[in-house]
Amino acid sequence: MARLLRSFRKTLTLNPQIHIQQQRLCISHPPIIISRRTYISEMRKEAFEGNISRLLRNEIQYEIQSSSSSKPPTNKFGSFMVDGRPGERWITLNRQFADENIKVEVTMFDGAAPAPKASGGVANSDEVQLHITLIVNIYKGDGGVLEIMCSAWPDSIEIKRLFVRAGKDTPAEPYAGPDFEELDDELQDGLYDFLDARGIDNKLATYLHQYMKHKDKTELIGWMEKVKSFIEKK
Template sequence: MARLNLNLVRPLLRKPMYTCSSSSRTLPFLIGDHQLQQPIFNITLKKHSLFQFKRSYISDMRKSAFEGNILRLLRNEIQYELQRSTPTEPVANFDIFTIDDRPGEQWIRLKGKFKDEGIKVEVTMFDGAIPASKSGGGASIGDEVQLHITLIVNITKGEDGEVLEFMCSAWPDSIEINRLFIRRGDKMSAQPYAGPEFKELDDELQDSLYEFLEARGINDELAAFLHEYMKNKDKTEFIRWMGTVKTFIEKQVE
């Protein structure tokens, strides 16, 4: 067998196994007895990382300033509302009714009894308004409009008895009946017969139904009370809402 001429191989072993152009900066390292050349990419990577860091920092600063401005506006608004008039603690009773305030919701519930009847009244917050000139007297905003509250009055006899349900409007100084339904218990068909418009009924029948409600505490005094109650609730809920938004944004800033 022919023997390998080491004199021919040695020059090849001394040559670098990896080369790069003279313009590339290199870092030498050894494999065995041989020194190889490796390009350095560290500087380019560091410049890219620094650029990304600066962009992220600027973005965070802008976000922090934006959220800080929202917090400032919310604090100012809450302070203004509190200084203008501080909400009062809602009362728990009126006449024959106990009041379930439902904090954070747009309605309240009144419950009462009349003889052997149960009375439940669902009351919305202000949900409409009319020009003050179309309705006489009472509270208004800037003497321009009168606010409207919807009442749903349920009157029951016995646990499984029929329910007489009145759809009413509460104006600042009066109650107005809009509709009258009758249903059994808590069940109502998908398309119940709603009867005629209340104003289409005989005048004497209308008067009798108003007297029927008045005897059960659904009267002008209740309307006036509910308007004052809802003014206070409206402010309370507005301040609570702003406080909730403020707390949420504060958590994002942390």
């Protein structure tokens, strides 16, 4: 018996390849517990992604159904042609007025303020009015550009600031003048009349709020569809 054990030990000593082959066998065939863990991890990942996909699908259906009764605004308002720029946070309005080219760049909703109190009543503290920013650019040939920054509330346009950019010679940080409210009252009224004559008035503010409500929902649905598509991608 002792001779048999000595012979077996000698065989292991003289043949190290046997030990190496055993190690390779263990590496190429890992314990089944690792495979089970990987399988469980994949199942959890698929369940998690499937839940996100389901939630997004429900949200998309809800938004589509809630907007089915609302009529989308037209891409024309008065003399302005409207470029909705799908997928972007801006839209652009363009028109010609006499010898002027007018371009208005408009944000989606970018702020809010408490709703004004109704006459004789108290406003609900939860009620707000949404804010839209307008950048009005009025071009007169080579005479530079008059740029007017405005706020559009649900039923009114409010001028904030204006200055002239003289083409290529405009400084990187031009003097933009005082705040509009610091100007003489008569001058303020004259500048509002100047914009009104060019179709930039309270009716335009109302139209833009209607347009942006529709765009906001359309962009939200598109965003959710892109996220859902990415999650479901194999």
